[in-house]
Amino acid sequence: MAAKRVAICAVAQHKNDSDLWYKRFQGMLLDVLEDLQAQTGFDFDSETGVRSIVSCSDDFFDARTISNNGVTDVLGAQYRGEEKMAQEGLNAIGYAMAQILAGHEDLVLVMGHCKESQPESRELISNLGFDPFYGRALGLDCLNAAALQARAYMAKSGLTEDHLAEIVVRARQCAARNPYANCREIIEAGKVKGSPMLCDPIRQLHAYPVSDGAVGMLLASEERAKEFTDKPVWLTGFANCMDSFFFGDRDLTSNFALKGAAERAYKKAGIKDPKKTVNLVEVMDAYAYQQPMWMEGLGFCKDGQGAQFIDDAGLGKYKVNLSGGMLAGDPVIISGLYRAANAALQLRGEAGDMQVPDVKCAVAQSTNGPAGQFHSVLILEA
Amino acid sequence: MAEFYGTTVADIFNTMPKRFKPEEAKDEDIAIGYECKGEGKWKVTIKHGTIKVEEVKGDLKGCATTIHAADAETFIGTTLGKIQAMDALTTGKLRVVGDVKLLMTLLPKIFVQYTAPEKKSSVVAKDIISTITERFRPDKAAGVDMKVGYDLAGEGGGKWTIVIKDGKCAVKEGLAKDLTVKMTMPAEIYVGMMLGTISGESAFTSGQVKLDGDMMAAGATSRFFNKFVDPNAKASEAEELITIKVTNSINCRFATGTAYGMWFKGLKEKKFLANVCPKCGRTQITPREICAFCRVRCNEFVELGPRGTITAADVVYFASPDPLTGAVRETPYAMCWILLDNASPQEAFCFDIKREDLPKMKVGARVRPVWAKETKGTFTDLLYFELDK
Amino acid sequence: MKKQSAKPAKAHKKNRNVGIVGIGMTSLSSHKEDQNQPEMIHEAVRAALADAKMTLDDIDCIVHGNMELFEMQYQPDMWHVLGSGAYGKDEYRITTGGTVGATLVCAADNLVASGLYDTVLAIGFEKLQEGNTTGGITNMADPLWFRNIQTGALTGTTAAMMIDEFGAERAKKAAMKYRILMDKHAMLNERAHRRFGLEYDQAEDLMKTSPQLVGELRLIHMCSQSDGACAMIFTHEKKAKKVSKTPVWIRDHITVHREENMSNLYAFEKPEMTHHYAARKLFERNGIKDPVKYFDVFEMYDPSAWWGLDWSREFLQLKGDEHLRMLEDGEFDLDGKLPLNPSGGVIASNPIGATAMLRPAFAALQIRGDAGGCQIKKPVRHALASGFGGTLWTVLMMLEKDLDW
Structure with a gap:
């Protein structure tokens, strides 16, 4: 309904690393904040500056009740509004958009962080995401939930171990051009196929590496964006969607939540056929099988045709994860922010060695919860 | 003797020796007095794994802690968990003179939870x-x-x-x-x-x-x-609800970063190192990456104290359990806010005061730190502050 | 680099008005073993839908919040979909600490006003019985240092400062009067959790004999620990007018956070209190000169009698002992100048993740005239509601009966 638009004026990423043992996440966020201020010159004046910050972090990963309390100062939130997206970070952008479209704010800072190296195991944490009576006792976590989905999806789509290796090899080739990616070493398919089996059929190199990172963005209303940038990236659609909880109640290969989110986001952005309109896609590929599967959910590939899509070089055609994606290493919780940041850089023509020409419209996708229970989709345009 | 929830006050005391766990109480030496209005008084003496329960006429003497219930219903109800002990304590229907903590720590440890005797069915x-x-x-x-x-x-x-x-x-x-x-x-x-x-x-x-x-x-x-x-049995069956008890714990390794790193390095050398805001001059203790007000990095460190002045003091009588270990600190203890010498007037430092100094502690008093014999750059390097005479 | 405009931004104008059209809550009690988390949430959701005469088909989006370490459930909205009604819908999980319930209302307001969603259901809840609350709050502190010192949300310094300012006798009496007033209000509110039936003549006795927690903060002054959930439904002006006879309008809200470290709250030089700052800014931009006169009810997040009393001065921009006099003169009573917490406040009921949502919920019920036994007799047109959390974080919001500001 609203004819108003919201722009990303600047993005800043902290380089992803497997173990930033020497740095508090407060320090990581401060680097990001200073980067954003250097790019745009915004301040926190109570009338003309940023009065609202949407942060993104997680109490379990930070090991603190109210994780945002520990970072209020380095978010610049002293005596300002701050609200934490306690979900995947792409939703922080969606909510920040709403604050601006509502007219309540005209500048919003989005800041997310996660240090996966801090807890002894991310799987111990995701086990606590299951119900305390059955799922936890059964030993479910996000990894073995993904393995169940991977097995089911491979059966449905014809995806093979060779396809998975091809996806990982391509991801690393892309990551080699992304200075912010965690694992930038180029590897051969044999190494992927020879890597240890984590949870059948997911091998170690099919899974994203443990990562520490932080991302920030400045969002502004259409009227104010020009104060901060000549190259605004317009946010024209956002939606998310929730599937049911128990695996027995879900069809793990149906992409129910992603299809719901994509359909609503496309509708808001006025996109009828994403295959024709969208030039670039960033998906949250925590595991290799998810690249083709999420591309199906987003409407770029026919249902159950994931293997064919890879064989037909669909990943190259739709410019999927030129950043190296999550497979090259960024933390959960804020992977969606990295996805959107990379899409925004491409739209601004600032993607460096990763840059491809003529990117006018991009999609960033993220997921949350076991085996893609929840998905979010953001449409960005130049 | 009044009966509530199918039991009497005397039942509770009569079953005490049977419910006693000598092994858990082998290091205890304490006398606890009980008064239940309208029912009587009891003295429970626990000494090195033995227990003596006696009904007392007249005053309760020689008891370190005494527990007073306003009526039998309160006493029985809280014992059985039918009445929230917190609510009874809040309204004053249950009173503890001495160590309130006993109710939550010692007693559950050394006694098997009292349950009302199996009610004989009234069915004939x-x-x-x-x-x-x-x-x-x-x-x-x-x-x-x-x-x-x-x-x-x-x-x-x-x-x-x-x-x-x-x-x-x-x-x-x-x-x-x-x-x-x-x-x-x-x-x-x-x-x-x-x-x-x-x-x-x-x-x-x-x-x-x-x-x-x-x-x-x-x-x-x-x-x-x-x-x-x-x-008659139907009602009690419906009350039987199911809960499961699980303790979740995930080990973490926290980075200190440079600001906190300097702080711990200072402790090792028995120094309080604060960082200074280059804009407003605030000396931040404990140090953090930036001054929240001025939103600038604070890279310069200064040494504060070691002596200081109390700006606010909290005497804690009710200690909450340590979230990680479940241990409960001995009370009372004092949490004081101390403006260390050389600090800017906006930032006080929070720490414990020596137990013996609690009665004399007040705002404005001068204090000095007492360090552990061996300092390692951890929280435990600093034992407490004491009054500086 | 571009230059940020030095001119103040244009007055913030809401894209479209947002009304509260449904309010539901579970019973609030210290035990809810008969329900698991999704079941408890669902009870509140059903109540809110029934109140709004809606079904889940009318809802576009769910907003969900609590503090996950209290129940030790990671990303609880995933499991809770079984009770939240979020299946197939958009859903956000936004949290801020004790303030979270109020934050959910702000978020729902933003989401509807933005035009991205027409009708939003917000759910705040807590099952405190499933975890250790004080331990959970202590977990909030910085793990490297302050976690070793802190005792949850308890502090006696406010009591000490008030005793210092107003003398021991007057301050202690006032704190007890505040406490008993809250209990008297709770006695009238059938939804309240703790209802003791205290009388003013017990004050003298209770202030001496109630167990001391920290300094002069005694057990009698402290809030309860409750289990419960609250759900509210928000929709845009056009639909609100269609579906509800008594929509309650959200006029404006402000969130004010501050750094985690509390060193600068207890030194000799103190900064402006967040509550005071929030109220000052909110009243300024809405042209409220005399809040005591303007508002007909104030639902304040009062974690203890001492804090409640002290903070009334900050929120209402009072000076000196004006807040004590208001209390002593009965101006905070149900028939006083500005009835304070007719619901009994947080002291009576405190399911943390829902607590700050119960404030606007109870305030909205007052505006609708649906507050039951604790309904204020004279008409309620303007309401103020606050949330509290973190290290003195605040959310303050204004609710209105009519769209006439």
Whole structure:
């Protein structure tokens, strides 16, 4: 309904690393904040500056009740509004958009962080995401939930171990051009196929590496964006969607939540056929099988045709994860922010060695919860 | 003696020696006094794994801690968990003079939780007999023709004949002459068997039930009736709810970063290192990456103290359990805010005060730090502050 | 680099008005073992839908919040979909600490006003019985240092400062009067959790004998620990007018956070209190000169009698002992100048993740005239509601009966 638009004026990423043992996440966020201020010159004046910050972090990963309390100062939130997206970070952008479209704010800072190296195991944490009576006792976590989905999806789509290796090899080739990616070493398919089996059929190199990172963005209303940038990236659609909880109640290969989110986001952005309109896609590929599967959910590939899509070089055609994606290493919780940041850089023509020409419209996708229970989709345009 | 929730105050004290766990109390040496208005006073002496419970007339003497309940209902209710102890303490219906913490720490450790005695069912044999016709299942008794006699001795007992014929059932007072089978037993055994608290098989084998006539017929009768359900028992069954207890713990390794790193390095050298805001001059203790007000990095460090002045003081009487270990600190202890010498007037430092100095501690008092013998750059390097005389 | 405009931004104008059209809450009690988490949430959701005469088909989006370490459930909205009604819908999980319930209302307001969603259901809840609350709050502190010192949310310094400012006798009496007033209000509110039936003549006795927690903060002054959930439904002006006879309008809200470290709250030089700053800014931009006169009810997040009393001065921009006099003169009573917490406040009921949502919920019920036994007799047109959390974080919001500001 609203004819108003919201722009990303600047993005800043902290380089992803497997173990930033020497740095508090407060320090990581401060680097990001200073980067954003250097790019745009915004301040926190109570009338003309940023009065609202949407942060993104997680109490379990930070090991603190109210994780945002520990970072209020380095978010610049002293005596300002701050609200934490306690979900995947792409939703922080969606909510920040709403604050601006509502007219309540005209500048919003989005800041997310996660240090996966801090807890002894991310799987111990995701086990606590299951119900305390059955799922936890059964030993479910996000990894073995993904393995169940991977097995089911491979059966449905014809995806093979060779396809998975091809996806990982391509991801690393892309990551080699992304200075912010965690694992930038180029590897051969044999190494992927020879890597240890984590949870059948997911091998170690099919899974994203443990990562520490932080991302920030400045969002502004259409009227104010020009104060901060000549190259605004317009946010024209956002939606998310929730599937049911128990695996027995879900069809793990149906992409129910992603299809719901994509359909609503496309509708808001006025996109009828994403295959024709969208030039670039960033998906949250925590595991290799998810690249083709999420591309199906987003409407770029026919249902159950994931293997064919890879064989037909669909990943190259739709410019999927030129950043190296999550497979090259960024933390959960804020992977969606990295996805959107990379899409925004491409739209601004600032993607460096990763840059491809003529990117006018991009999609960033993220997921949350076991085996893609929840998905979010953001449409960005130049 | 008043009864609440099926128990009396005396029941609770009488069962104390039985519920006592000597092994858990082997290091304890304490006398606890109890007063329950309208019921009496008790003194419980626990010494090196032994317990003595005595009723006291007159004053409670020689007790380190005394617990006072406004009435029997409060005392029994909180003991059984039917009344929230916190609510009773809040409204003053339950009072503790001395160490309140005992209620949460020592007592649950050294005593098995008191439970009300199994309430004897108020159901008597007559009640059960009176429900026989409504429990009758004609579909199961097709073609059956028999007379079963019950001779039940004792309270609630009597003599009855149950006539089953043509898919119908009737109960008659007294014993018929032509019984198929007669069962003779104490009425309470019959009730126990019907409620399932006594096994029928063992009652037969132990001879508590005497059979005259067709034994097979006696065995068959239960088929013809729906099970008797104690109407009083229903409520307590519904109260039985299910919870599971799990402790979740995930080990972490926290980075200190440069600001906190300097702080811990300072502690190792018995120094308080604060960082200074280059804009407003605030000395930040403990140090953090930026000054929140000025939003600038604070890279310069200065040494504060070691002495300082108390700006605010909290005496803690109720310590919450350590979230990681569950341990509860000894109370009372004091958390003080101390403006260290050389600090800017906006930032005080929070720490413990020596227990012995609690009575003399006040805002404006001067204090000095007391360090551990060996400092390692951890929280435990600093023991406490004491008054600087 | 571009230059940020030095001119103040244009007055913030809401894209479209947002009304509260449904309010539901579970019973609030210290035990809810008969329900698991999704079941408890669902009870509040059903109540809110029934109140709004809606079904889940009318809802576009769910907003969900609590503090996950209290129940030790990671990303609880995933499991809670079984009770939240979020299946197939958009859903956000936004949290801020004790303030979270109020934050959910702000978020729902933003989401509807933005035009991205027409009708939003917000759910705040906590099952405190499933975890250790004080331990959970202590977990909030910085793990490297302050976690070793802190005792949850308890502090006696406010009591000490008030005793210092107003003398021991007057301050202690006032704190007890505040406490008993809250209990008297709770006695009138059938939804409240703790209802003791305290009388003013017990004050003298209770202030001496109630167990001390920290300094002069005694058990009697402290809030309860409750289990419970609250759900509210928000929709845009056009639909609100269609579906509800008594929509309650959200006029404006402000969130004010501050750094985690509390060193600068207890030194000799103190900064402006967040509550005071929030109220000052909110009233300024809405042209409220005399809040005591303007508002007809104030539902304040009062974790203890001392804090409640002290903070009334900050929120209402009072000076000196004006807040004590208001209390002493009965101006905070149900028939006073500005009835304070007719619901009994947080002292009576405190399911943390829902607590700050119960404030606007109870305030909205007052505006609708649906507050039951604790309904204020004179008409309620303007309401103020606050949330509290973190290290003195605040959310303050204004609710209105009419769209006439």
